[in-house]
Amino acid sequence: MVRHHFRADDVHDFAWAASPDFIFSEEQGSPGAKIKLYLDPKHAHLKDRYVRTSTAALTAYEEWYGKYPYSSLSIVVPPEAGKPAGSMEYPTFVTVAAASEEKPNHYLELVLAHEIAHQYWYGMVANNEFEEAWLDESFATYADEKFLHKQLGLDTKPFYRPYSPAYNRLAEYSWRYKNRADYVNNVYIGGKHVLEDIEQQIGSGKMQEVMKAYFETWKFRHPGTKDFMDVLEKETGRSWQDYFNSHVYGKT
Ligand SMILES: [Zn+2]
Incomplete structure (x- = not known):
């Protein structure tokens, strides 16, 4: 038996993901926040695309809207079979479109930029996503x-x-x-x-x-x-x- 404790301040929701196959890497996303990338092996060759887009998106939103105050942003790329878990947002954590194709089109960037924008609209500005979506x-x-x-x-x-x-x-x-x-x-x-x-x-x-x-x-x-x-x-x-x-x- 292993017991893990996780702690986060100023979040109103949580989720978790696990896989023996994730390829993990950590990059400096914006000045204050690290990007933690959990890649499906099928998209291992697209790592730079994920890092570049998420870093640019986080930087742009910080400039346009305000500071992202957390120390990290985790990005999970689910395997093809995990498609229903993709394209979701949680505070400090997003899942993007599943790794169904080896050469995905720009839907990859669109979902990534969209879910990261949710760090502001739903995440920090924590409106009710069911009642006023x-x-x-x-x-x-x-x-x-x-x-x-x-x-x-x-x-x-x-x-x-x-x-x-x-x-x-x-x-x-x-x-x-x-x-x-x-x-x-x-x-x-x-x-x-x-x-x-x-x-x-x-x-x-x-x-x-x-x-x-x-x-x-x-x-x-x-x-x-x-x-x-x-x-x-x-x-x-x-x-x-x-x-x-x-x-x-x-x-x-
Ligand atoms: Zn959305």
Whole structure:
């Protein structure tokens, strides 16, 4: 019998992964945080791609939103048979797409950037991911797309093509969406469009200030949709109630 003790401050969730086959490596990700990579052997030759992308993503999000305060970020690449465990986020720990192919396309970078963005939106800004999923999924999708465009020059549109930008209510309990498509169209795609629309109205510089202020004001405090709107109103000096009524709480 072996007993392990793990301790982490300021986290609201945990998960674990184990495999006799993981190829482990540790790299300096951003100035304060190490990247701990647990690779499936099928992707051993892609180690640099994983390290480069996760380091760049963490660095960009720290600059855009605020400091990542933990000492490490663990990244698990599940084997092909572990696909359902892939593409998940937990504080200080993400799983990415399973190692199904030896030459994966840029979905690898997209999932990696998305799950790392969740360290901010869901992880530290610990909103309720079941009751107001748009506050983490849309924010992570908005962030990963910006990172992939700006820093890596990647076009993410092909990956979103199966989904429609049609949405009707973002602030909704997840279990009330009709099906997976309805859920994805609202909490991932629709919310991302709303954030981009707000950015278009107030400008990119101001939008970055809003996101930063939202993160700094609400990290580790479990905000809801109205708290985000309040920050937006404070930063822009005007009411967004009508906009939220028609675009977030329910489309008229
Ligand atoms: Zn997500």
